[in-house]
Amino acid sequence: MIWDPTFSEFSSGFRPGRSAHGAIDHAKQYVEQGLKQVVSIDLSKFIDRVNHDRLMSRLATKVHDKRLLKLIRKLLTSGVMIDGLVKAADEGTPQGGPLTPLTQKITFALNA
Numbered sequence: 001m002i003w004d005p006t007f008s009e010f011s012s013g014f015r016p017g018r019s020a021h022g023a024i025d026h027a028k029q030y031v032e033q034g035l036k037q038v039v040s041i042d043l044s045k046f047i048d049r050v051n052h053d054r055l056m057s058r059l060a061t062k063v064h065d066k067r068l069l070k071l072i073r074k075l076l077t078s079g080v081m082i083d084g085l086v087k088a089a090d091e092g093t094p095q096g097g098p099l100t101p102l103t104q105k106i107t108f109a110l111n112a
Contacts, residue, residue: 002062003102006109014101048092050107052076055093059106075099 004015012023056073063069075097079088093103 003106003109007105008108011105011108014105047095047104047107050093051091055103055107072099072103075103 007015010026012018012020012026052073055076056069059072060069063072076093077089078094079086080094081087093107094100095104
């Protein structure tokens, strides 16, 4: 995967050869080394505020297929349904879909 090398070495979720069990094993190793705190962060509000233009311009540096970029843009702007009405999304990345882990990891990598 072209993005994986840009992700944090401490990021375990949704990555080849990594898992939540691996993250727990690392936490245990840190405790055995005498460290006393482990932090798990869910940055949902960060994900809600991702700038689409910035994300797309960064994606375009490695993704050269215009059709794929157009599809990703449609995913980002597809919006949400609230009480039967669709509300367009002008920022943020969708949560809960099949591409959610990828778009979120790329977003974190771009902002690191």
